[in-house]
Amino acid sequence: MPDITLSAAVRQNLLTLQSTAQFMSGVQNKLATGMKVNSALDNPNSFFTASGLNSRASDLGNLLDDMGQSLQTIKAADKGIQTITKLVETAKAKANQALQTQSQFERKKFAEQYNDLLEQIEDVAKDSSYKGKNLLAGDGNDLTTIFNEDSTSKLTIEAVDYTDTALSQGLNLSDLAEGQGSATSFQLQGGKVTLSLTDGTSALNSSSTLSQSNSISATTTLQFVDNSGTAPAALSGTSITAGATVQDLVDGLNGVAGVRAEFDDNTGELTIYSDEDIYLNDTGATVGAVLTIDGDNAEVDAAAFTATSQLLSNSGSFAVGDTLTLTDGNGYELGSLEVDEETTVDDLENFINDFNGVTGKFDTSSGKLNITSDTDLGLTSSNSDFASSSFVADTDGVTISALSDSGFSTDTKVNRVLDRLNTALSNLRSQASEFGTNLSTVEIRQDYTKTMINTLQEGAGLLTLADTNEEGANLLALQTRQQLASTSLSFASQADQTVLSLF
Template sequence: MANPITLTSGMRKNLFSLQKTQNMLETTQTRLATGQRVQKAVDDPVNYFTALEHTQRADDLAVRKDEMAESIQLIASANDGVEAITSLIASAKSLAQSALSATDTASLNTLENQYMQVLCQIDLLAEDSGYKGVNLLDGTLVTHTVKFDEKGDSSLTMTGFDASSTGATLSLISIATDAWVGTGGMADLETINSAITNLDNATTSLRSEAQKLSTNLSTITIRQDFTNNMINTLKDGAGNLTNADMNEEGANMLMLQTRQSLGTTSLSLASQAAQSVLRLF
């Protein structure tokens, strides 16, 4: 059986120091390459799992932020519908006001028909104001809930309304044929003025609903900004727990390379005593 190679005490100490320096050098190189000083739980269990919790919460909030963005588009589509319906109501009012000064049956019937066509367009527009299958104006009184936090405990629920011409919000009465024609073919001022009053009331009601939409939009936008800031805070917190200081790691690299070089030189010097024995032969 061959005798084992026995190192001197000085050589063993230098070799152990070189091995330790090499391990530290590899760790530093990995940190410089990845930018992280904590990559696995074994590196630092407390910081690793705390950072993981921050990252997971940030990911959950990012999903909520996307949901808020979609809800903002839903409100925007409803608001577009409200603005367009408001313009149609103004157009209908203009027709009714023109009818007040009409002096013949033909003109009155033409204006009345145009008025009814505008009311039909209001109905169609209300039906077309949905977003991704959700419509806050179609009269189904749909509810839409926006969740703000990762657990869904913080939320905002919006309820739609009926924006059709004869719905509860606008309450515009569908008039019968020749309803604007009075005695002697002249304008029926009472009926026409009643229609104008209803149009004014419809505009007021629509503005009230628009204000609700605006308030909801403002709330969601504020929460969206808050969520975005919270996500950045959580990511920064996770980074502070796991990221490496590149300046420090760069300095460590230079120091370890120097130590490695000195260790190699020291090991060479320690081996000279053993080498001197060969000179005896």
């Protein structure tokens, strides 16, 4: 194809249009991408500097996500400590409640509730994890939060272990002994005999001498003998001469443990109650010979009670007016029962069963009242002959020593627990404060990182982002230039076309 020759004016206008089109393309690209530096070709220095800034911003952005997860882990532990603190305060309230009562049974129940609270504390500690990390579960759960891209700035939070309340480096709160009760039994037995003391025509009174009786001679010396026909040590010194009064005989009988005598001045009747077999004889009589008074043997055949309907007052251990009292090991009185003419074994059994933690059951085959108690227990009587055996008084009554006492059984034990609870609360509050400080630190660094990322991105933008206002104005100017160049080209072409007018 032969060369086409353009005039200088046309060529200049074409060059201008090409240059303007190239500039417009660049401006349009900037407006389309919003970037004035899209590649290293645009501006190597700005491009690589901005790339470094954006890379660091991206690294910090990844760390920002980790910081957010660390915050949630700390918050989970903080919520756990708040809940544990409330549970420890509740446990302290239980200990204070125990101090407000002397009842060992109530204290035993408070100890059981205290142990339940410790179990809940351990459960809360175990449940305070977030994404497998638990700051309340001890070893292996330390939390490290990294704040910069080269890991030179970081915070390590050491985990504590509250999953076992007994740990000395944790809460140091051990489970309390809940106590284990025990049992005992005592014999309900007795018998009685009623004798008439008369002079043959009228009844004797308490001031009458025994020799006035038509059954007792002036030379008789009475002695109390057990069923073996002897006077054991427990009955020694109980001889009564015939010259003594009826009241002396009554007093002598009442001086024997487990034996009770009652004399009616109106009828002259002497009633003898005894827990053991006992009889009166003359010291000069044949061994085993029972004294006979007005045709009745002066002998009491005692036997174990066999029915709950039997009257307590038919035993030498009980008398009308006696007061039976139940107390626990702290001396706390559970209740009392006053014996009257109609008080039966069943009444005594029901009395014992009226109280929490105590059970009484009468065995009709053995005549024993079996008592079980969750705590130390004592059943005492105002009658010194209560629960006597073999003519020996049981001055301590019936006692039960529990196999083990509860951790709240005494004030000293309760106060010891309260001291530990106060220490645990102090430690919890200190640990909560430490976690709070760590939480604030991470939040502050998180905010700082957000600001730093923004600063880096802003700096990168200053190097690479286009000014849309400026580029818009440039595009408008280029469009104007393009229009003018097109017009100029048209004029140049028209000048070249004037030659056609010659043809």
